[in-house]
């Protein structure tokens with residue numbers, strides 16, 4: 001795929017005071033955020049938080065109750081060649097099963113004035129070239145997912161929105177999509193990716209937009225998101241666990257022992273634990289900062305939201 005030629009046009013996704021009601025249910029509730037180009041933004045939130053609805057509103061597939069969504073300052077409906085501006089994967093079941101993967105893409109290209117050579121390019125890019133002449137109904141879930149991604153990339157778009165792209169992908173596919181997202185962002189594109197896989201999201205996202213019950217819960221860098229919610233800890237391994245536990249306890253640290261034999265010391269600083277162990281002659285095999293995970297931070301933030309959803313469903 002070539003570089004983005006309109007980088008100066010700054011095709012961001014802009015969501016402003018966006019609200020969508022289905023009957024009495026507010027799927028999206030006064031949402032405002034911007035997804036800028038040049039980075040991968042992870043789109044997170046519990047089931048039913050409004051992620052898919054937001055993406056559908058950005059793509060003009062549904063009308064907002066109030067507020068607006070725009071791409072590079074323009075609503076989707078006003079784009080002259082929409083697939084050249086934004087490519088999206090929403091529903092991997094969207095392709096007709098009786099068509100071949102290649103025909104699905106060729107028809108899409110023909111109806112959107114996209115040069116036919118793009119079909120071969122995206123088939124190659126998504127690893128589908130060997131299966132291009134097979135009917136879509138013979139595809140595995142992962143292959144359908146790749147076809148949906150191929151369709152999203154067909155118009156060489158400046159904005160790429162993918163809903164759960166890792167769904168059904170095998171480990172090789174997961175590594176591939178990680179590299180693809182990184183490259184799209186490095187090329188200056190705007191990349192918004194929803195996922196329920198926290199380790200996965202942490203491996204590709206620079207920035208996060210988190211929803212809960214249709215509202216914005218966080219719009220921050222991945223690092224800040226974790227650091228603000230997960231307290232620092234120190235990871236230690238020793239050949240003398242009794243001595244370690246004893247020394248830490250005497251200095252007011254509640255160390256936690258893990259099944260594989262390492263310890264974590266919550267709310268502790270690396271230097272303090274290192275000096276302490278050294279001064280007291282405790283032999284250390286490992287001493288490291290225990291990084292907080294996105295999963296820890298996410299669960300901390302969304303605990304209240306998830307609880308609400310569970311209760312209201314039971315009621």
Ligand SMILES: Nc1ncnc2c1ncn2[C@@H]1O[C@H](COP(=O)(O)OP(=O)(O)OP(=O)(O)O)[C@@H](O)[C@H]1O
Nearest residue numbers: 022025026027045046047048049050051052053054
């Ligand atoms: N067409 C529709 N008609 C009625 N309600 C809808 C419709 N589409 C979505 N909803 C409701 O809006 C809310 C948000 O749904 P949405 O699919 O946007 O959430 P999500 O964050 O994408 O969830 P998930 O992680 O489960 O995919 C849900 O309560 C859902 O039931």
